[in-house]
Structures are given as C-alpha cells and as structure tokens.
Amino acid sequence: MLIERQNKMIPVKRQAELLGIARSTVYYEPRVDPYSLELMHLINEEYTKTPFYGSRRIREILKRKGYLVNRKRIQRLMRLMGIEAIYPKPNLSKPYPGHKI
Numbered sequence: 001m002l003i004e005r006q007n008k009m010i011p012v013k014r015q016a017e018l019l020g021i022a023r024s025t026v027y028y029e030p031r032v033d034p035y036s037l038e039l040m041h042l043i044n045e046e047y048t049k050t051p052f053y054g055s056r057r058i059r060e061i062l063k064r065k066g067y068l069v070n071r072k073r074i075q076r077l078m079r080l081m082g083i084e085a086i087y088p089k090p091n092l093s094k095p096y097p098g099h100k101i
Contacts, residue, residue, distance in 0.1 A: 039069060040077050047083050054085035 003015045003026050016023045042065070046058050053061070055074040062069055078084065095101070 036077065039067065039073070040081060042067070043074065043077055044081065044083075047078075051083075052086045054087075 003012060003019065012026055013023055016026055039062070042062060043058055046053060046061050050057075055071050055078060058078075059069060059071045059074050062074070
C-alpha cells in the first residue's frame with residue numbers, strides 16, 4: 001500500500017496530499033456481498049470448464065443448480081472478473097494486402 005496508516009512520522013493527511021488523492025480514498029474499503037462472491041466462484045468454475053459459454057448459458061446452468069439470478073447480473077460479474085466467452089471476433093478473415101489473389 002502506498003499510504004501507511006500506522007506511520008507516526010507522516011500523518012495520513014500529508015501522505016494523501018503528497019499523492020494527490022482524497023483522504024477518504026485511504027479509508028475506503030469496498031463492501032463485498034457474500035452472495036456475489038459465491039456466484040463469482042460458480043461462474044469461474046463453469047467458465048473454466050466451458051470458456052465458450054456466455055452469460056445466457058451460464059445463467060441457465062446456475063438456474064439448474066438452484067440459483068435464480070438475472071442474466072445482467074451474470075454479465076456484470078463476468079465483466080468484473082475480466083472474463084468473456086470465446087467466440088469468433090469480427091473481421092478476422094481479411095486478406096493481407098501484399099498477397100496476390
């Protein structure tokens with residue numbers, strides 16, 4: 001951590017000023033919903049098994065397991081985790097300009 005709250009030599013206020021951040025940022029601790037963590041764990045398991053499944057199919061799998069959850073929540077959690085389904089992206093089959101036809 002860049003700021004040490006236990007440091008007696010330089011107060012937190014001065015450390016925050018030096019870094020150019022608000023003092024409230026130092027004390028901010030994001031709240032983590034235990035249900036979201038559980039869903040993220042399940043999403044990660046399914047994504048590891050089948051990385052080509054998107055939010056719709058993962059929602060169906062979780063529904064079969066007894067978790068009633070909205071598809072948009074699955075999308076948000078997948079985005080938060082930095083994962084997306086593997087699928088063909090657009091414009092991947094363009095010819096190289098230097099190759100003759």
